[in-house]
Amino acid sequence: MSPIFLMSLLFGLTFGQAMSFCAPTEYIIHVEKRECAYCLAINTTICAGFCMTRDSNGKKLLLKSALSQDVCTYKDMVYRTVVLPGCPRHTVPYYSYPVAMNCKCGKCNTDYSDCIHETVRTDYCTKPQKSYNV
Structure with a gap:
């Protein structure tokens, strides 16, 4: 192997995380319950962006820990609670x-993240919509 290739490989493994573009991003979620009269559009932030990954073609040359496929995920988060409008008393x-x-x-943590490739489309309402700004 050439010294230039080895230096490039070491540089990429060392500084890969610094070159990632993973940050909180504004996002609108739509929430509704069957029993309630309205759908609520909530402005929030989610983690989104690009994380450096490593090509597994060189898996025989690298340690298993160097072959990670990282995702953009939560470092710190808080939970907020809203009241859905138009719900009957028993709901x-x-x-x-x-x-x-x-x-x-x-690594994607399934305790608080959806770690699948395709997500269920939730960017719509089937009932009249009300907005809620954080």
């Missing part, structure tokens, strides 16, 4: 959602 009108404060590139 619990509360909905809690995460707000990203800081993000990082790391």
